[in-house]
Amino acid sequence: AALLLxxxxxxxxxxxxxxxxxxxxxxxFRTAVETAWRVLESGGSELDAVERGCGQCEIDQCDGSxxxxxxxxxxxxxxxxxxxxxxxxxxxxxxxxxxRVKNAIGVARKVIEYTKHTLxxxxxxxxxxxxxxFPYEDLTTQKSLSLYSEWLNQSCQPNYWKxxxxxSSTSCGPYKRxxxxxxxxxxxxxxxxxxHDTIGMVVxxxxxxxxxxxxxxxxxxxxPGRVGDSPIAGAGSYADSTAGGAAATGDGDIMMRFLPSYxxxxxxxxxxxxxxxxxxxxxxxxxxxPKFFGAIICANTTGSYGAACNKIPGFTQFHFMVSSPxxxxxxxxxxDCI
Numbered sequence: 575a576a577l578l579l580x581x582x583x584x585x586x587x588x589x590x591x592x593x594x595x596x597x598x599x600x601x602x603f604r605t606a607v608e609t610a611w612r613v614l615e616s617g618g619s620e621l622d623a624v625e626r627g628c629g630q631c632e633i634d635q636c637d638g639s640x641x642x643x644x645x646x647x648x649x650x651x652x653x654x655x656x657x658x659x660x661x662x663x664x665x666x667x668x669x670x671x672x673x674r675v676k677n678a679i680g681v682a683r684k685v686i687e688y689t690k691h692t693l694x695x696x697x698x699x700x701x702x703x704x705x706x707x708f709p710y711e712d713l714t715t716q717k718s719l720s721l722y723s724e725w726l727n728q729s730c731q732p733n734y735w736k737x738x739x740x741x742s743s744t745s746c747g748p749y750k751r752x753x754x755x756x757x758x759x760x761x762x763x764x765x766x767x768x769x770h771d772t773i774g775m776v777v778x779x780x781x782x783x784x785x786x787x788x789x790x791x792x793x794x795x796x797x798p799g800r801v802g803d804s805p806i807a808g809a810g811s812y813a814d815s816t817a818g819g820a821a822a823t824g825d826g827d828i829m830m831r832f833l834p835s836y837x838x839x840x841x842x843x844x845x846x847x848x849x850x851x852x853x854x855x856x857x858x859x860x861x862x863x864p865k866f867f868g869a870i871i872c873a874n875t876t877g878s879y880g881a882a883c884n885k886i887p888g889f890t891q892f893h894f895m896v897s898s899p900x901x902x903x904x905x906x907x908x909x910d911c912i
Contacts, residue, residue, distance in 0.1 A: 592878035599775040600823040607895040620785035631773040643715030645794040650722040652713040654678035655805040661784030661813030668805040675703040774821025782875040786813035802826025808836030817843035824868025848872035849880025885911035
């Protein structure tokens with residue numbers, strides 16, 4: 575494919591080099607960006623690139639937080655969430671709480687191609703996957719079993735319960751709601767900031783066509799049935815070929831309330847520089863949850879891109895991958911958190 579180079583002016587008037595195509599993904603997941611780039615180079619579509627790129631992370635079990643064998647829930651099971659979005663048609667395919675099927679983003683793509691739906695969940699999503707030709711496979715590994723048993727041995731700490739008896743900070747339950755409790759917020763940042771919990775990817779083709787996607791096994795020790803931001807359009811990722819694409823990573827329970835990926839794309843539609851668009855989204859969440867763990871990547875249809883993250887102890891910089899004609903190879907980029 576012919577590679578198109580463009581120089582664009584940012585709203586501030588400073589020249590910012592941009593080029594198409596561009597592939598950008600959360601965290602330093604190099605094989606994901608390399609796989610997506612190869613798909614584009616061999617003539618594949620932007621959607622193909624997102625599916626294969628995120629799918630590579632599912633195979634690699636990126637950071638233990640994508641794909642099988644990681645982040646067991648309260649019952650010890652690993653379940654998967656994924657979405658893929660076509661910025662030309664605005665179609666979305668997504669699966670959540672997917673059980674016993676490894677290629678979550680592949681199943682999400684089939685939701686677009688073979689149904690009129692957007693999101694399938696749980697056991698029914700797994701049945702759909704099998705009808706689409708995906709094999710049932712055990713997502714449990716020695717690693718996920720040991721994570722689960724360690725957690726049980728630590729009195730099930732940390733967990734996601736609050737306002738229950740027995741006290742969820744010292745016991746494994748089973749829990750009941752505490753009678754006569756006045757609701758109080760307990761947003762203590764117990765979660766490890768090293769729990770990089772999503773691959774989010776944006777691909778913008780040589781003609782400015784945008785696709786995006788995510789894949790994750792969700793928050794470790796989550797309540798069974800919990801769904802985070804990753805498979806929700808506008809939260810985990812968003813793609814619009816008239817503006818750009820974005821993808822988020824971090825504490826999905828908080829971030830999904832703000833539809834950060836949708837918001838970032840809308841800022842870019844108004845001409846906001848991608849880096850500034852990402853920063854504005856992070857700042858908005860900070861007002862309500864100053865200690866949240868999270869980051870977002872943004873790219874517009876000229877191939878200009880950026881990222882932002884919320885600064886908390888142990889998380890002061892965010893690493894993400896970029897592949898573009900301006901770079902001799904896929905490159906790790908770093909931003910300081912705000």
